[in-house]
Amino acid sequence: MTFQRPVEDEVDRLVAAWKQERPDLDVTPLEVLSRVSRLSRHLERARRAAFASHDMESWEFDVLTALRRAGEPYELSPGALLRATLVTSGTMTNRIDRLAAAGLVIRRPDPEDRRGVLVRLTPAGVHRVDAAFADLLRRERELLAGLEQHEQQALAALLRTLLVPFDAPDAATH
Amino acid sequence: MTFQRPVEDEVDRLVAAWKQERPDLDVTPLEVLSRVSRLSRHLERARRAAFASHDMESWEFDVLTALRRAGEPYELSPGALLRATLVTSGTMTNRIDRLAAAGLVIRRPDPEDRRGVLVRLTPAGVHRVDAAFADLLRRERELLAGLEQHEQQALAALLRTLLVPFDAPDAATH
DNA sequence: TCGATTTATCTCGACGTCAAGATAAAGGAG
DNA sequence: CTCCTTTATCTTGACGTCGAGATAAATCGA
Numbered sequence A, B: 001m002t003f004q005r006p007v008e009d010e011v012d013r014l015v016a017a018w019k020q021e022r023p024d025l026d027v028t029p030l031e032v033l034s035r036v037s038r039l040s041r042h043l044e045r046a047r048r049a050a051f052a053s054h055d056m057e058s059w060e061f062d063v064l065t066a067l068r069r070a071g072e073p074y075e076l077s078p079g080a081l082l083r084a085t086l087v088t089s090g091t092m093t094n095r096i097d098r099l100a101a102a103g104l105v106i107r108r109p110d111p112e113d114r115r116g117v118l119v120r121l122t123p124a125g126v127h128r129v130d131a132a133f134a135d136l137l138r139r140e141r142e143l144l145a146g147l148e149q150h151e152q153q154a155l156a157a158l159l160r161t162l163l164v165p166f167d168a169p170d171a172a173t174h
Numbered sequence C: 001t002c003g004a005t006t007t008a009t010c011t012c013g014a015c016g017t018c019a020a021g022a023t024a025a026a027g028g029a030g
Numbered sequence D: 001c002t003c004c005t006t007t008a009t010c011t012t013g014a015c016g017t018c019g020a021g022a023t024a025a026a027t028c029g030a
Helices: A010-021 A028-052 A058-069 A078-085 A089-101 A123-143 A149-167 B010-021 B028-052 B058-069 B078-085 B089-101 B123-143 B149-167
Strands: A105-109 A117-121 B105-109 B117-121
Touching: A010 A028, A010 B058, A010 B149, A028 A058, A028 A123, A028 B028, A028 B123, A028 B149, A058 A078, A058 A089, A058 A105, A058 A117, A058 A123, A058 B010, A078 A089, A078 A117, A089 A105, A117 A123, A123 B028, A149 B010, A149 B028, A149 B149, B010 B028, B028 B058, B028 B123, B058 B078, B058 B089, B058 B105, B058 B117, B058 B123, B078 B089, B078 B117, B089 B105, B117 B123
Parallel strands: none
Antiparallel strands: A105 A117, B105 B117
């Protein structure tokens, strides 16, 4: 019979420090939200490393997967893409420019709205994103290996609750 | 008696799209990790908005709080600061420069290691960070209002499990 | 049909971050 | 003591993102 040693992460130390310095404040929100922020930063680094072997940048992957998920003919408007990736319109224009220059997507005028443009994945783009995505899933599965299946589900459900208000039909990012 | 309507977030839609397009892949890792990433992005926006009323940037807050948590005399080395904030050394140098120019911190040579420098919060810096922190906690508490106390604890514990491997005594960010 | 408003995308300058390398001091082996 | 390695910080240039504003077409009401 061994003791369940309480393993600490950086946020535990951070919260303990605050309790020492500002015992008047209730810092429990940090227990969740600081962990989300910090984990996200670590994930971003892991992603970057994973994509390096596919000669792909994180931002490229984000855009290409959004198009891939759309299904044939793998085509979306820039507006739909920026909503999917949570970046601003200026950023998305820039990204599409570079992806088009790399031959992974093409731009064409929207036949039904002369203000609009449609961005479509090229066959080369489809191939690239499929390879990178399979690899990413492999690596992400490893990161989650510390949690049982049912724990992963519980975690996902809790996160969903926090996310729903943001993903409600209002958000605007122009 | 009402039905528990299954509320969807953007990740549910994303996962459903992948299942349609790539039924051969198990995309369950996204249920957790995509949510972490997306929630983090939303949080960063909320933080930015919160700090705007204190005329403060997110990056300033990150550095100032690290010093504040250290306790009197509110002093840390640049190396300790970059480990606390997960940025690279070049970024930290830049940040310290700007905070010093704003009169919120001062730099002084480390008396015990002539390679080193120590960064100390000024009284003005302490005041600024305390005000912003109290406000941030208020807003973060609202974001978590959708979860019961015990759910927040469960969520924190699950996230800790994922975070521990990253925060182990190895990580290096130079 | 005209004008005002909304929607869709792009342009551009400012800015922060990263990654690699430079500098310099400390620590360890022999 | 000297050399080599490690540690700590800063410098620099490239790059991506943001945010505000410009352009242009679509939509709606009078």
